[in-house]
Structure formats: C-alpha cells, structure tokens
Amino acid sequence: xxxxxxxxxxxxxxxxxxxxSYLREMDNGDAEPIPGKAIKESDLERIRKVVSQCPExxxxxxxxxxxxxxxxxxKEVINDLKKKCQDLSVKRIELSDIKLESRNYYxxxxxxxxxxxxxYSSYEAAKSAAxxxxxxxxxxxxxxxxMLKKVFVEYKVNVLKPFYTCKxxxxxxxxxxxxxxxxxxxxxxxxxCELIGEDKIPASWKNFSVYPPKEDWHINxxxxxxxxxxxxxxxxxxxNLSYTKADDYALEMDYDVSEQYVGExxxxxxKYKKMWCFTGFYKAADRFREDLKWAIDYQSDEIEENAASSxxxxxxxxxxxxxxxxxxxxxxxxxxxx
Amino acid sequence: MILEGLAVAAFIKTCCDTDEALTMEEGAxxxxxxxxxxxxxxxxxxxxxAEYTDKRLANVAKxxxxxxxxxxxxxxxxxxxxxRIELENKxxxxxxxxKNNVKKMEILSEISILSKKDxxxxxxxxxxxxxxxxxxxxxxxxxxLSAASSQMRASNVAYSQAKSxxxxxxAIVGRADRxxxxxxxxxxxxxxxxxxxxxxxxxxxxxxxxYSEYEKGVxxxxxxxxxxxxxxxxxxxxxxxxxxxxxxxxxxxxxEQYLKKMNQLIQA
Numbered sequence: 001x002x003x004x005x006x007x008x009x010x011x012x013x014x015x016x017x018x019x020x021s022y023l024r025e026m027d028n029g030d031a032e033p034i035p036g037k038a039i040k041e042s043d044l045e046r047i048r049k050v051v052s053q054c055p056e057x058x059x060x061x062x063x064x065x066x067x068x069x070x071x072x073x074x075k076e077v078i079n080d081l082k083k084k085c086q087d088l089s090v091k092r093i094e095l096s097d098i099k100l101e102s103r104n105y106y107x108x109x110x111x112x113x114x115x116x117x118x119x120y121s122s123y124e125a126a127k128s129a130a131x132x133x134x135x136x137x138x139x140x141x142x143x144x145x146x147m148l149k150k151v152f153v154e155y156k157v158n159v160l161k162p163f164y165t166c167k168x169x170x171x172x173x174x175x176x177x178x179x180x181x182x183x184x185x186x187x188x189x190x191x192x193c194e195l196i197g198e199d200k201i202p203a204s205w206k207n208f209s210v211y212p213p214k215e216d217w218h219i220n221x222x223x224x225x226x227x228x229x230x231x232x233x234x235x236x237x238x239x240n241l242s243y244t245k246a247d248d249y250a251l252e253m254d255y256d257v258s259e260q261y262v263g264e265x266x267x268x269x270x271k272y273k274k275m276w277c278f279t280g281f282y283k284a285a286d287r288f289r290e291d292l293k294w295a296i297d298y299q300s301d302e303i304e305e306n307a308a309s310s311x312x313x314x315x316x317x318x319x320x321x322x323x324x325x326x327x328x329x330x331x332x333x334x335x336x337x338x
Numbered sequence: 339m340i341l342e343g344l345a346v347a348a349f350i351k352t353c354c355d356t357d358e359a360l361t362m363e364e365g366a367x368x369x370x371x372x373x374x375x376x377x378x379x380x381x382x383x384x385x386x387x388a389e390y391t392d393k394r395l396a397n398v399a400k401x402x403x404x405x406x407x408x409x410x411x412x413x414x415x416x417x418x419x420x421x422r423i424e425l426e427n428k429x430x431x432x433x434x435x436x437k438n439n440v441k442k443m444e445i446l447s448e449i450s451i452l453s454k455k456d457x458x459x460x461x462x463x464x465x466x467x468x469x470x471x472x473x474x475x476x477x478x479x480x481x482x483l484s485a486a487s488s489q490m491r492a493s494n495v496a497y498s499q500a501k502s503x504x505x506x507x508x509a510i511v512g513r514a515d516r517x518x519x520x521x522x523x524x525x526x527x528x529x530x531x532x533x534x535x536x537x538x539x540x541x542x543x544x545x546x547x548x549y550s551e552y553e554k555g556v557x558x559x560x561x562x563x564x565x566x567x568x569x570x571x572x573x574x575x576x577x578x579x580x581x582x583x584x585x586x587x588x589x590x591x592x593x594e595q596y597l598k599k600m601n602q603l604i605q606a
Contacts, residue, residue: 012397013404014522029397055408149371157378226371
C-alpha cells in the first residue's frame with residue numbers, strides 16, 4: 001500500500017494540499033497524510049508530480065504494510081493488528097505530571113474596614129478586636145475554606161480535567177489512544193480493501209470510541225476533587241506550626257493610641273479620652289497567605305498521590321476496555337474476510 | 339457555555355474581593371465553587387481559542403513566507419526573460435500588461451531581493467510589506483508574535499468582555515483561514531503558470547516571431563497572476579492592535595473572484 005510521508009522539513013506552503021486529496025492541513029498549517037488513504041494506482045503519476053513539486057523536498061511516497069497479495073496479505077494485516085493490540089499500553093502518570101504548586105495559584109488578600117478606627121478604650125480591646133477581625137477574615141473555617149476551595153478548583157480544572165473528560169475531544173487524556181487505534185484501523189481498512197476489494201468490509205468498521213464511563217467512581221472523585229479541599233490536611237499542617245496561632249498573627253499588627261476630645265468638664269476645661277486602634281492588618285493577612293501556601297506545598301505530595309492513584313486506576317480499566325474493543329474489531333474483521 | 343461562565347466569573351471576581359465571599363457557609367461555598375469552576379473552564383477555553391488563533395495566524399505567515407521565498411524568486415527569473423523578449427523585439431507583446439503592473443512587478447522584485455531576509459510573523463500577518471521595506475528591516479525585533487493574540491493576552495481583557503473575546507477570536511480565525519486558503523490556491527496557480535511560461539520561453543527563445551497567440555497569452559497570464567499575487571501577499575489579517583482590517587475583506591473577496599475566474603479559464 002502506498003502512502004505519502006511528510007517529513008519535518010514541511011514549511012506549510014500548502015501546495016501539496018491543494019493538489020492532492022491524500023493530504024490535509026494540520027492546525028499549524030503543515031501537511032499530514034490522511035490516515036487510511038492509500039494512493040490509488042490511477043493517481044500515482046499525479047501524486048509523483050506533487051511530491052516532486054514540494055519546495056522543501058518534504059514529501060515521499062512510501063510502501064507500507066504487507067507484500068503478500070489477496071487473502072494471504074489480509075491475514076498478515078490482521079496479524080499485524082493483533083500485535084499492535086497486544087503492544088498497546090496506556091502510559092500511567094507520575095506525581096510530576098500533576099504537580100500542585102502553590103506558586104501557581106493566587107489567594108486574594110482579605111482586607112478590613114475596621115483598620116485605623118480609633119474606637120477601642122484600651123490596648124487589650126484593640127488587640128482583641130484585631131484578633132476577632134483576623135479570625136473572621138482569615139483564620140476561621142468560614143474564611144480559609146473559600147481560599148482553599150479556589151486553589152483546588154483551579155488545580156482541578158487546569159491539571160486534572162483531561163482525566164475526567166470522557167468526551168471524544170482533544171482535551172481528554174483518553175483521546176490520543178482512541179486516535180491511535182483509529183489510525184491503525186483506518187490503515188488496515190485501506191490495505192485490506194486494496195487486497196481483497198472494497199465491498200468486503202463496511203466503512204463503519206473503522207469507527208472506534210472507548211472512554212471511561214462518566215459514572216465511574218474515580219471519574220466522579222476527580223470531577224469533584226475540590227470537595228476534598230477541607231479534608232486535605234492543609235489547615236492541620238498550618239495550625240501545627242508553632243507560630244501560627246491567631247494570637248501570633250494579631251501580634252504582627254500595630255496598635256496606636258490617640259487622645260480624643262469628648263467635650264467640656266464641669267469648669268469649662270476640655271476633656272480628652274485615650275482611644276486605641278489597630279493597623280497593619282495587611283501584614284498579618286499576607287503572612288497568613290504565605291503560611292497557607294507553605295502548608296499547601298507541604299501537603300501537596302499526599303494530594304497528588306490521591307489524584308494519581310485514582311487516575312491510574314481509571315487508566316487500568318481504560319486500558320482493558322481499549323484492548324477489548326480493539327480485539328472485537330479484529331475478530332469482526334476476521335469474520336468479514338473469511 | 340464560555341460566555342455564561344465568563345459572566346459568572348465577572349460576578350465572582352467582584353465577590354472575591356469582598357468580605358462576604360470569605361465568610362461563606364457550606365451552601366454558599368458549593369455555589370461559589372461551582373461558579374468559580376465554570377469561570378475557570380471558560381478561561382481555559384478562551385486560552386485554547388487564543389492558542390488556536392495563534393496557530394492559524396502563524397499559518398498565514400507560513401503561506402506568505404513560502405510564496406516569498408520559493409515562488410517569487412522563480413517568477414522574477416522568468417519575468418527577466420519576458421522583459422528581454424520585449425526589449426529585443428520592439429513590438430511590445432506584453433506592453434499593456436507590464437505597463438499596467440509595473441509597480442506591482444517592482445514590489446515583487448523587491449520582495450525577491452529581500453526574500454533572504456526572514457520576515458517576522460508580525461510583518462506577514464499585519465501586512466506591513468506594503469508599507470515600505472526600509473522601515474520593516476529596522477523594525478526587526480518582534481518575532482513569533484501574532485499581533486492579535488498578544489493584544490488579547492497583554493491587555494488581560496475583563497471577563498465581562500468575554501463575548502467580544504470569543505467573537506474576536508472566531509472572526510480572526512475565520513479571516514486568517516480564508517486568506518491562507520486563498521494564498522495556497524493562488525500559489526498553486528502561480529507556480530503552474532510560471533512552469534508553463536518557463537516551458538514556453540525555453541521552446542521559443544527570445545524571438546517574438548516564434549510565439550503563437552496562445553503562447554503570448556501564456557506569458558501575459560503569468561504577469562497578470564503575478565500582479566494579483568502582489569496584492570494578495572499584502573493582505574493583512576489584523577492590524578498591530580489586533581483588530582481585523584476591514585478593508586482586507588474586500589481585498590480577499592477580490593482575490594477569490596480572481597481565482598475563480600482563472601480556474602474557470604483554465605478549465606475552459
């Protein structure tokens with residue numbers, strides 16, 4: 001079976017695509033052979049001309065597949081398919097493929113409108129108010145959960161999405177394997193048609209699509225991966241540190257005192273009262289964010305391991321299903337050419 | 339889906355800065371996560387669209403480069419011979435064609451001289467080749483950059499403008515593909531015509547008396563196609579601000595009509 005091979009020298013001029021129906025344009029403009037399209041004898045002279053016209057000498061007509069003819073050739077094509085099916089394997093992922101690194105995520109800094117308000121009667125009262133405010137905006141569960149949630153949602157969408165996308169589209173981790181098998185089938189189909197005639201195998205035999213079921217437990221686990229944000233151990237790691245009590249953060253802030261006019265005394269003299277305020281909330285909030293990021297990185301191995309083990313379990317089942325479906329195609333093909 | 343997500347994102351972004359978002363309860367947290375996820379997905383899709391647009395713009399640049407570096411030098415050589423036929427024979431076979439297209443031929447000659455210099459993708463996409471070669475050589479720096487997408491990315495357009503982002507990318511890709519298709523087909527036509535002209539000149543030499551009317555037509559057609567090619571190479575996709583050139587639409591339509599006419603003539 002003859003096909004056109006396009007080398008890496010292709011400059012994407014498109015001349016061959018205009019002049020031949022055996023090639024198509026990739027997204028980047030370079031030419032690629034259409035899988036499963038064998039050059040017909042009647043087109044060979046024209047295709048030779050197309051090849052010779054390539055300004056980069058990037059095209060070549062190659063002979064692929066069996067040298068045998070008729071049913072003997074078809075059998076060899078089937079044997080080759082069987083070997084490909086046997087060798088087919090889904091590459092398992094490593095932790096480094098799904099890294100969770102805090103530096104890739106932005107955690108918004110909370111701010112308070114109570115900062116700088118001189119309304120506390122003592123240093124202790126100002127400090128207590130500062131701590132309450134810090135607790136409300138950073139340290140309490142209601143405050144840090146949305147922060148972690150944001151990181152986990154971003155991680156899920158940007159890193160894990162290909163593994164829970166079960167649609168036949170490029171963004172899915174399973175797509176490339178489907179494409180690989182489709183190419184095998186398309187080439188085998190073209191070759192067998194050439195060997196024993198076009199009417200023996202229905203064109204629909206080339207169709208192939210195997211994806212993990214959407215209802216798979218592990219697929220759903222990945223799809224809802226952000227739900228594990230609160231059980232990830234990040235906050236425990238943070239709070240286990242010796243300098244991360246709410247009091248420690250409150251101490252980072254500044255406390256100022258000023259005298260406030262409160263009216264006139266009994267004999268007409270002005271009366272003043274000492275009032276306290278807290279400032280520098282942003283410093284404490286910033287340190288909290290940094291500590292939170294540290295805790296995320298500290299726990300990242302465990303988080304990645306949870307995701308990776310689910311992904312690899314999905315891959316185990318997917319590989320089995322992929323091979324099974326491929327096998328079924330080969331069996332069907334054997335029936336067709338009997 | 340993208341637009342819905344992006345609209346939600348605008349809302350979330352606002353929420354994010356407020357205390358309310360930071361002190362939410364379970365139900366609200368789930369809602370927040372869902373909406374934030376949709377916005378993240380929308381952002382991812384927009385990013386993919388931007389990458390695809392980059393590729394399609396680079397494709398236009400590839401097609402133009404191929405014509406400039408391979409086809410134009412071949413034409414310039416043939417064109418030199420056509421001129422010699424005219425000069426040696428005072429009868430001006432191609433006078434009309436050459437007179438009418440003298441400026442365009444000059445542009446092609448200049449492109450041929452400059453074909454050794456690497457045109458940047460930006461120059462090819464923004465169509466600066468008609469705006470003076472001198473300036474172009476000076477402004478050599480910005481490579482591998484599609485004006486459109488860099489503009490989109492650099493300006494970090496607000497989520498609320500998601501609709502226009504999506505539409506802008508689609509429009510740019512649509513225009514880029516149309517121009518690339520036209521360039522590809524015109525190049526094929528041009529190469530065919532140059533080959534035919536080379537053959538005709540090789541057969542008849544420089545004496546006009548040896549040429550039949552049909553063969554004179556072959557020569558004229560080649561010069562005609564070259565003139566059209568000069569216009570088509572110069573069609574910009576976007577300007578430096580990443581906006582579509584409105585006038586380019588008309589130029590593309592003209593080019594497509596020309597191509598159609600030429601193909602009809604060839605088939606006839």
